[in-house]
Amino acid sequence: MIEIKDIEKSFGDTKVLKGISATFETGKTNLIIGRSGSGKTVMLKSLLGIHTPEVGTISFDGRIYSELSKDEKRKLRTEIGMVFQGSALFDSMNVEENVGFPLKMFTDKKSRVIKERVNEVLDRVNLKDANHKFPNELSGGMQKRVAIARAIVNNPKYLFCDEPNSGLDPETSILIDELIQEITREYDITTVINTHDMNSVLQIGEKIIFLKNGIKEWEGNNEQILETRNKSIVEFVYSSDLFKKVRESLLEEDDEERSNDLHLNK
Amino acid sequence: MKQLILKEIDDLIIGSLGIVAFISFFIGGVVAIQTALNLTNPLIPKSLIAFATRQSVILEFAPTFISIIMAGRAGSYITSSIGTMRVTEQIDALEVMGVNAINYLVFPKIVAFTLYPFVIAISMFLGILGGWLAGVYGGFVGSDQFITGIQTDFIPFHVFYAFLKTFIFGMLLATIPSFHGFYMKGGALEVGKASTTSFVWTSVVIITVNYIITQLLLS
The missing domain is CATH 1.20.5 (Single alpha-helices involved in coiled-coils or other helix-helix interfaces)
Structure with missing residues (x-):
């Protein structure tokens, strides 16, 4: 579970996040929604530790991020998987190398074991026979699948997705949404998705936080969002x-x- | 890391050998021909052609001129490849994973450029070879005279000076373009602008440092 309390973040004189508190639950797909400029990306980057809020705390299963030592922060980062908006696959590596990268960097596993795990997760995201392809040889949907596979290969406790459906056709978007939800339940991880795609909101919004001008305007789920006035x-x-x-x-x-x-x- | 270093050596050092060899060979030849054509006084020995070629190539052409070429070839490659990684969030991905992105991306390039003096050694050899071929087969100087000229007043310290500045230029070639790529902001257009800026700054710093080193070591 990730808990944020009264976080505030400014850039110059502009206050982007104005005292937001929320809880992101484990085993559920938690969505941050809102219009462009509402503070979604800043909030996600604050959760990832890319931005440091001036006020407030972010805790990961009771571990307050700002109070962690350098080593503890490094360890926490290995528990995080991230799916970027543009997939952010490494151009110079093929699919297998991309997916195996976190294992190669942070574990002492032998290459045979890494290969087995890579094949396992690629199989999980329904990507077979693509091991030796490079990112530029893959479609947008396939790239997203590889990005998801890379994010989950190290068995993360927390999965963050920044607009995972961006640039995908509606059918592929649904498949990606379903995949993220299945993985969240299967691995029992805390998933936080930043989106403004209404199909995703209705399909996988088990918990939704609506931001407006840096303030949490509403909180609920995909059923309540259709009923609220x-x-x-x-x-x-x-x-x-x-x-x-x-x-x-x-x-x-x-x-x-x-x-x-x-x-x-x- | 070992694989990354080997890849950078392949891309930055071995990949540059072709253009360096081509330019060095022909510029060496041109230096020899230009010197020969300007030696109109019959009292001046023909071996001076080889002497002038050797001094030009070892002292300035190979270390400095080739470094400017490398700022365009390898420097632009470094800036654009790191800049593209920044634009496409690949650097963010590394940082989120907990990887030290500067260490991961820049350190292998610095290690690769420690081999840069070998490139310049090849450039020196090919430059003088080009001068010999152009001088002898162009009918400007005899082969024996050229060999004599190469050996005339040879000062080993000049070679040390050339390789010292080559090593410093190598470090500049690895770090300045990396800085411009790593800290760039914007999109694809800015990657192009960053490559141009990086080339200009690398060249300016190389020329300035060249002047300072020459003033310190040779004057």
């Missing part, structure tokens, strides 16, 4: 033209059915 949430959820049109057409169909029923009754 919070104005900011409603505007966010139904902001796309697609949703508006679907909503309008559904309302029109509903009206037609009612008028037909009235005619029949008469």
Whole structure:
């Protein structure tokens, strides 16, 4: 479990995070959502230790990050897996080398054992026969799978994903979302996903934190988000033209059915 | 780390040998021809052609001129490869994993450039060879005269001076482009700009350091 308490972060005179508190639960997919500029990325980078909040604490299963020694922080980092927005695969390495990189860097495992583990996780993310391909030979969806495989190869306790569906078609996005959720449950890890993709929100939002202008505006899950009357949430959820049109057409169909029923009754 | 160092040696040192050999050979030849064409006084021995070629190649052409070429060839490669890693979040990925990104990316390049004096030694040899071929087969000087000229007033300290500055230039070639790549901000366009800036700064620093070392050691 990751717990953040009253974190504040500024860049110059601009306060990006304004006293946010939240809990990200283990075994669940926790989503941070909000419009661009709401502070999602800064919050995720604060959780990763890339940014240091001026105020507040971040604790990983009771370990307060700012109070850890250098060695403890290094150890904690080996417990973290990260899936970047653009996958961030190392161009000079093939799939097998990319996935095996954390094991090679942080464990004393023999190359045979590393290879077995790499094949195991590649199998888990449904990527077979791609071991010797380079990132530029893979599709966007395949690159995301490799990035997920690399993130989980070292059995992390915490998995962070920065807009994992960015640049993917809707069908592949669903597959990636499902994969992340399955892995979260299977490995019992704390997963935090930064997204503004509504399909992901509805599909895997077991816990959702909605940020607006650096403040936590709302907290709930994928069922509650459709029921809430919070104005900011409603505007966010139904902001796309697609949703508006679907909503309008559904309302029109509903009206037609009612008028037909009235005619029949008469 | 060993594999990374070997890869950098392959990319930065061995990969540069072709262009270094080509330029050194022909510039050595041109230096010999230019010197020969300007020696109109019959009292000046023809062996001076070889002497001038040797001094030009060992003192300045091989260490300094080739280093400027390397700032364009290897320096741009270093800046653009590290810069692309920055833009595509690969450096963030290393840092999140707990890898010391500077150590991982820059240290192997510094180690690779400790072999840079070998490149310059090859450049010196090929430069003088080019001068000999152009001088002798161009009909400007006899082979014996050229060999005599090469040996005339040879000062071993000049070779030490040349290799000392080559080693320093090698360190500059590894670190300045790495700095520009590692700390760049922006996107693909900025990677290009960073490569250009890196080339300009590496060249400026090499020329300035060359002047300082020459002033300190030879004057």
